[in-house]
Amino acid sequence: MSNEKPEQLQSDVIESVQKVPFFKLSLAQWSLHRSFRKKEKDLFQFAPIAKEMGFEGVEYVSMLYLKEIKKLGFDKVIDSLNAMSELSGVRNVLIMVDEEGDLASPDEADRNEAVENHKKWVDAGQRLGCHSIRVNLRGSSGAKEWEEASVAGLSRLAGYAADKHINIIVENHGGFSSNAAMLVEVIQEVHLPNVGVLPDFGNFCMEKNEDNTCAGGKDYNRYKGVEEMMPMAKGVSAKSYDFDEKGNETKIDYYKMLQIVKNSGYSSYIGVEYEGDRLSEEEGTLATKALLLNAAESLK
Structure with missing residues (x-):
């Protein structure tokens, strides 16, 4: 029998409730992409790996499975992933689709082919x-052409996805898509309930140099960008690169970023996406998770 007084027990309960974050945690598979590509981890064990690391949901990366799909067949791969997530008690949150063509291509035939390629996902x-x-809607033409093509590609794919109750969400992922104001304008023009965005805390470089650094003046303000995108967000990606001795991200103020997310009224999954190389993938992933939870406790 506990010797704690009722007042102390009540205080402990209140404190426990207060520590519950306003969001749920999912793991973006890209956080562990090196381990999967080197076969150090089994792609089909992603869900149990995420569960063991303390995540409620998983976010798959389509291109990591292309070899397995070619070898085993598309249906078998998807069925296997579904079985593993069910066994692990982990929610399948979303699929990050890459290398299936340009949905923002100014060429209608290329754009339509990209739409068809995305349908299987x-x-x-x-x-x-x-x-x-x-x-993705990075863009390969001028701004006006990109906007028109993006609206056309998104609208067509979203029409197919609507009957299947799937959202089509665009990440700020380079090029014009990293200009949050332009991306928001595209989503507003599409004006469909199953079309939205996936704000990423990083990825706000609109144009890169040959050495992969961001060109001068081509880096969109990340806090302004996330704030602009949050009203139409159907997911959030907590990108991280490195951490200081206090556990804070060295490029992104997670406290400021999470306050923006909370102020928007968002309360669904936030995906951890570690992209650094100083810490191991596991260490960086867990450091990002810890920072999210610590920051959430301090918010108003």
Whole structure:
């Protein structure tokens, strides 16, 4: 029998409730992409790995499975992932789709081909019970052409996804898509309930130099960008690169960023996406998770 007084027990309960974050945690598979590509980790064990690391949900990266799909077949790969997530008690949150063509191509034939290529991932998302697939709209033409093509590509793919109850969400992922104001304008013009965005705390470089550094004046303000995107966000990606001795991200003020997310009224999954190389993938992932939870405790 506990010797604690009722007042102390009540205080402990209140403190425990206060520590519950306003969001749920998912793990973006890209955080561990080196380990998966080197075969140090089994792609089909992603869900149990995420569960063991303390995550409630998983976010798949389509291109990591291309070899397995070619070898085993698309359906078998998706069914295997679904079985493992069910066994692990982990929620399949979304699929990050890459290398399936340019949905913002100014060439209608190329754009339509990209739409067709993405459809199988919409189907996969439905079978896995995901709420969304993430797509790219980096752009390869002028701003006006990009906007028109993006609206056309998104609208067509979203029309297919609507009946399957899958959202099509766009990440700020380079090029014009990293200009949050322009991306928001595209989403508003599409004006469909199953089209939204996946704000990423990083990825606000609109133009890179040959050495992969951001060109001068081509880095969109990350806090302004996330704030602009949050009203139409159907997911959030907590990108991280490195941490100081206090556990804070060295490039991104997570306290400021999370306050923006909370102020928007968002309360669903935040995906951890570690992209650094100083810490191991596991260390960086867990450091990002810890920072999110610590920052959440301090918010107003």
